[in-house]
Amino acid sequence: MKHWRYEIFSRTGFADVTGRDVLHEIKELGIDTVKKVESSRVFLIDADFEDQFARRVAAELLVDPVCENYYIGRRPLPDTGGAKSLIEVHLKSGVTDPVAESVTMGITDMGCKPAMVRTARKYVFYGDLTDEQLRFIARRALANDCIEDVIYGLEAEPPSPHTPEYKLEHKTVPLLELDDEGLTRLSGDMDLFLDLREMKTIQSYFRDKGREPSDVELETLAQTWSEHCVHKTLKSAVTFSYDGKTVEYDNLLKETVFGATQELNKDWCISVFEDNAGVVEFDETDAVCFKVETHNHPSALDPYGGAATGIGGVIRDPMGTGLGAKPVANTDVFCFGMPDIAIDDVPAGVLHPKRIAKGVVSGVRDYGNRMGIPTVNGAVYFDPRYMANPLVFCGNLGLIPNDKCFKNQQPGDLVVVVGGRTGCDGIHGATFSSGQMTHEHENIFSHAVQIGNAIVEKKTLDTLLQARDKNLYTSITDCGAGGLSSAVGEMGEKLGVEVNLEKVPLKYSGLNYTEIWISEAQERMVIAVKPEKLDEIMEIFASEDVEATVIGRFTDTKRLTLKYEDTQVGELDMEFLHDGVPKYSRQASWNTPKLSEPDIAAAGDYTDTVKKIFSCYNVASKEWIIRQYDHEVQGGSVVKPLCGVATDGPSDAAVIRPKPGTQKGVALSVGLNPMYGDIDPYHMALSAIDEAVRNLVCVGGRSDRIALLDNFCWGNCRKPEIFGSLIRAAQACKDGAMAYSAPFISGKDSLNNEFKMADGTEVNIPATLLISAISLVDNIEKCVTMDFKKPGSLIYVLGLTKNELGGSHYYYINGELGANVPQVDLELAPKLAAAAADAISAKLVRSAHDCSEGGLAIAVAEMAFAGELGAEISLDGLAVSDDCDTAAKKLFSESNSRYVFEVEPDKSSEFEALMAGLPLANIGTVTDNSLVNITAGGKTAVSGDIMEFKQAWQKPLAW
Amino acid sequence: MNKVKAIVLRAAGINCDQETVEALELAGAQAARLHINSIIKDPSALDDAQILVFPGGFSYGDDVAAGKILANQVMHHLGDAVRGFIDAGKLVIGICNGFQVLVKTGILPGFSESDGSSSVTITYNDSAKFEDRWVYLEPAADNCVFITPGRRLYLPIAHGEGKVVTKTPESLDKLLEEGHAAFRYVDSAGGQGGFPVNPNGSMESIAALTDTTGRVLGLMPHPERFIRRTQHPFWTRMPENMEADGMTIFNNAVEYVSTNF
Known part of the structure; x- marks a missing residue:
């Protein structure tokens, strides 16, 4: 086996766009000794081909012969022009590398299958830099520690691509004899994020069983019971003291947001708060479903990857609703810290807001555009308190046939995982996102960031829709937070399911059964297939190079059974897994702050005031972002995000025609105003609803067919006054929904957006309620x-x-x-x-x-x-x-x-x-x-x- | 005569296939979406069709370079089939990513450097960003069957790699002299200009290329995204009888086939 190394760089006279961008970023970091940056793409290929074929690979596949040159081997520093130092950025072993996969395919098409392909980026710096500066540039502008390794100089070796083999080692965790302190410590040591009461509930379950739990059983419970998956805060009983009065809730969510939906009881709501997205009627043949998710913590650590997987993940929600919807529109809403803050004022462990903003926008752009789904609507909001806890809301609207809105898995159906392979990425995402961020977070939770590959998801979608239309599966859901543990666990909730974890296809060797079970690797869907339909459905997947694997079977045991090879590694009763989480009684309080109106001297002429307001970040044009998103793919756009003579005016909402041959459309809008929440979260929430409604109506949406989504992003809700502000907003959601006769059809929360700085100061984000709304447009010509x-x-x-x-x-x-x-x-x-x-x-x-x-x-x-x-x-x-x-x-x-x-x-x-x-x-x-x-x-x-x-x-x- | 038949190619990451089918059907063609794997398995699937479309998208993620991996796949598995299709007098159109594929296979512009390497490529926009915006296009070729001479079009682009460049000044001269430049980016009055009139920095404002037969067209803008009045970015200001510019491309193609087959 030969090891080929290729470096590919711009030909003289053709722009090095990447190098130019990096130079710009270095200047923004305050370093002005660098005169030029030269970037190269690096390919490391292990293959059995000879010199001549190696050159063909470069000339015909890797290089654009018009504007690039290549060098086979390690290219020395140019001896002219003052090139002083170089670094290379490699992916850490095991991180998904889509380009490498495509290159493997390309070389195979040329007639020789390589054993391994890896890619890297190389930068040469012209000008003086200290080692410290070089490391600073690498860390701040070029590489992400979570997923990448940086090597310095000509001699350094890239990281080894090989991961060790895994040999089964069935682990039990001694739990039965632990005291309170021991239980709390265990939860911390294993990053379970379970509190003492939950640990004691688990202890008592296993005492009844008369055995110690296995590691995978504890992890499964931690995932399923995580705030992210079960929303225990919003579903808790609450004693709420509000300006001296006391209100008792038995289940906050049911009595507020969901309560309005139940009372309104609209016959056009097909499936609300029960599936991956809320489903409402569209026309005689199709319904639409809508979901908005947050991907905040991962985006704080890795803005590009976190946001990309945020949009990738929410697209899988409609794909996993009912028997699967076709995604037809994306929305995105971001909250960032102030983009003009000095770099020295950014606390340790936090990325600069501008870098986060740019990374997040690029991540959503690259994933959404590659999926071929138009990003049609959104908002961006800046406040200093989002600096360490940026918020990334991604939404997706899907179109689903009326007769495909419900799942129907049965005992005997096979569990099939479709799409991406499973790797170590995204382990502990669900639990990690439920906790507080600290300045050390980026080191500890680097594995919680998933890596996306939009094309795998697109291929998976293409084939699943064909299989859906041929009725080849009985149920589908996405692998999101908690990975297979949540997806399979939920699908089997009413039945029982047995999974053979060694059958799950892996990106690389070395994963143990627990990692396989809870990995949040992207682009995976789980479907239930009747054995007699298996061959037909597998043929569809194979015909378009989509991987699909039977990993288990639904049963009638009402138990989750996990096996690795022939060993049973875990078994839990479905009832305990899904309903065993102890119910909480929480305290919350809200005292309306005593604020007063300022006395601002009247001005005769307010022209400059108008200009100043126009230049506020929160009012200013978001065209820079909007144009990076393809908002017209699928050809459905009717009202685009930008309108007017020069196509640069701010549209109130988007309208799309979600399918050919109809005059009907769907309007999408958002309402968000965290600034009001500093005065009163109740009126903030009502204002957000009112704004979302106004926006829909202004483009031609019906006022009597509005469906709402809530996303609560709050600070640390264990603090009664912060939780209290959320309750005020939830009360407003109910009142607003009832007044407008507009039910909530789905929602999601991300609580505990609190950052603990190195000095112990805790910063909470402002109370942030995002209202996303959709409405029907009867005739798009009237928009x-x-x-x-x-x-x-x-x-x-x-x-x-x-x-x-x-x-x-x-x-x-x-x-x-x-x-x-x-x-x-x-x-x-x-x-x-x-x-x-x-x-x-x-x-x-x-x-x-x-x-x-x-x-x-x-x-x-x-x-x-x-x-x-x-x-x-x-x-x-x-x-x-x-x-x-x-x-x-x-x-x-x-x-x-x-x-x-x-x-x-x-x-x-x-x-x-x-x-x-x-x-x-x-x-x-x-x-x-x-x-x-x-x-x-x-x-x-x-x-x-x-x-x-x-x-x-x-x-x-x-x- | 029989109905005009079109094949719209699918592959991993292609994502404008459905609206392209809608446009072709609106023009009166019968259009089928076919996955490249099935065409490779049975290239005779092309025999029945007279129009082959390489639609927009991000084939194979645009890994390495836009359209490169799909172009490589086409060259190694379907080179003869596609050349045969063109030689039979049929029509090929590549839109956005499809244009990138046609250029990276060498099908467009159809000539190369003396050493056999490509003369033309499509590379990163000068802005280094993906951009979605509407542009005016002035027809520049007089032998391309897809084009109505003299009719200026308003169409959207949506790409990060749309800059047409040649390896040498001589190749650029050849492109222009032999009439390969099919459309140029212009302003609403027909004049050439810098960004955003020329949205990506293409040499000579070239937005589209055709081959010497005039039966192969590749263009960065998306005609299939303007086939109805309500897709125009300010249709709410426009007269109700406004025509959708994108349809001219598809109508011309279908008419050509109807007349010649």
Whole structure:
């Protein structure tokens, strides 16, 4: 066997794009002695081919002969130009390497199958660097310790690719005789994240059985009982003291979020809170399902990989709903620390927010785009408290035939794992994500980061849909948190299941049975197949190079039985596994903070204020991100994330047509406003719901077919006051859902987003409730966008503007928080949404935009610059509450339930008639110039050029 | 005559196959999606069709370089079949990743350097980023059957590696002189320009290439993503009778086959 080493680099005269990017990043790290960085792709190939074939491999496969050159062997440092040092970044042994797999295939296509292919990246630095600086650059800009090894200089050897063989060693864990202290220590030593009461429950179970547990039994319980999988905090009984009153909940989730769904009892809800995604009716033949997940902790450690597997994982949710949906749209919402923080102010163990942001965006981009699923909607939010705990929400909408919405596995069905192989990646992800982050986290939990390969998932999807349509399996679920342990454990919950762990296909040798069972390696689905259908389904998988393996069988024993070769390594009663977790009674409290309104001197002219608000990170254009996502693949986009004359205006929501041959569509939107939560989490949550509803309605979504998803991301909920703020938000979810008659169909929580710094300080994220919403669009031809269309049109504001500057951007740029947080009039708000939807459906409206961050001034200016038209506006006729008495309040209050419409004059009487009895005002007209002029009491309050506003809005995040 | 038949190739990572089928059907063709493994097993599957489409996506993850692994697979297993298809007077179109595949197999532009190596490649955008945006395209070739001469198109691109470059200035001259440049990126008034008019930095603003027969077209933009009015990025500002530009490519192909077969 020969070892071939190839280095591939840009030909003179052709840009080294990677090297250029790295140089830029090095400068951003504050090092300016490097003049140039040269990057090379490195391939290490073990194969039996000779020199001539080796050269063909380079010339025909590895190199682009137009713009690249190659070197076989180890290329010395160039002796000219001041090349001083070099490093190579290799994947750690066992980490998935998709490029290596493709190259293996490519060389095999050329006629010789290589024994092994590995890839690496090499960087040569021109200019002086100390060893310390080199290590700093490697760590901060080039490599991720979790998955990569860095080698320095010409002499260093890459890490060995070989992993040792595994010999069965059945381990039991002495537990029966442990005292409380011993149980707690055991939970810690094994990273089980189980508390004492849970450990004692397990101890008592095994005492009844009269035996010690095996390691895999304890791990299975830890996974299944993890906060991530079972949501024990949200399902707990709570004594909640709120401003001196006490409320008792027996099961918080059931009595709030899920309670609303039950009370509303909509006949168009097909499957809610019971499958991997919530399913609602779409048309006569198909339903849609929707799910949003978080992937926060992994993204903090490895932004690129964490986010990629976040989107990869949530795509598998619709794939694993019912008998499998076809994913048709992605959404993504990110929360990051402030991107302009100095690198020295970033605590140890934490990546710089900008690096996290860039990595996360790239991760979602590369996975989502490769899957061929359009990313159509999202949001980004910045707050210093997200620095160590960034939030990455990824969502997916799927299309599923009406007759494929339910699973039906039976005893005797075979357990088949389909898709990716199992490796050591992602071990302990479910339990790890349920705990606190610390400055040492990245070292301890590096194995909790999974590595994705979108093409494996895409192939798996392609074949599964064919098998689904031929009715070749009876049940399907995804391998997510907890890996096979959760997937197979859940599928077998009502039946019983026996698994032969040695049959699970592995990426490399050396995994023990517990690692196989709990690994969270990506791109795996589990299906149940009747033995008589096995050959037919296996043929489909084989025909498109998808791996599928029978690993066990469903039984009627109501027990989970785990075997390795012929040894039984674990056995648990399904009832104990799924219902044995002790029920908690928790304490929570919330005392409304005593806040006051600031006294900000009135300004005559607010034009600069408008520009400052446009330049706030949370308002600013997210075009830099949006354009990196393919939002048009599958050809279904109707309202794209960017709209208007120059396709750069901010759409309120996305609309897609999820299948050919229909005029129906689905609108997708989000609502999120953590800033309000610092004043009152209840009103924050209602505001988020109201915002999501407004966004849907503004593009043409129906107001009576709205389905909601919740994602609660909170700080450490073991602290009563933090848990209390979550309860206030949950109460608002119920009230908002009931008011809007919009049920929650699924949800997810990520609690304990707390970071412990080296000095012991604990930083919690702000209370963050993401509301994601979908609605039906009856006729996509009637959709509207937010850009002004025609000079001479009338501008209307529907809804009441109130003295509600608390948590507003106007206060934010003045360094204030305030007290008057926007509230929602639960009686009036649904009527406003319905009237808005009716006006759009009746084609009375040319453009519609919701009034949100920044208030009315921002909304109108956005409509103007997106349409490249001006506006002449007077605030005097605006429908306001009595105390909304200043220009600043009218311009910048973020009162909910407000809509701005453009109506052509000949439609105005019909439009006004439709709005009779509702707070409505014609505040001005669209003009044929580029000025937004707003007057109050006859005096100019804002007068600015639309292009200046647009520039202020586009600049901050034009990375 | 019989119905025009098209085959839309599938392979691991290809993801624009279904909407491409929809576009072909809208143009009046009968379109089937076929996996490359099944064509390799039985290349005669191509016999019945007159249009072969290499659709967009990320074939094999674009590992090594965009379209490279699939191009390698096509060359080693289907080279004769595809050449035979073209020699029989039939049509081949590669869209986005499919264009990259056609270039990396050498099918486009159809000539190489004197040492046999490729003259043309498609490489990383100057911005070094994947970009989804709409562009105007001006027809530049007069013999390409997919193109309506003089008709400027507005279509979306979505790629990270779309920059057309040649190995030598001579090759670029040859591309232009022999009419291989099928479309150029232009602004709404028809003028060439820098980013974002030319979204990736392609030499001479080349967005598409054709071979000497004019029956093979590769283009970075996605015509199959603009086959209905509501796919236009600002259709809500446009007249209700607006035509969808992408259809011209598919209509021309189907019409050519109807007339010539």
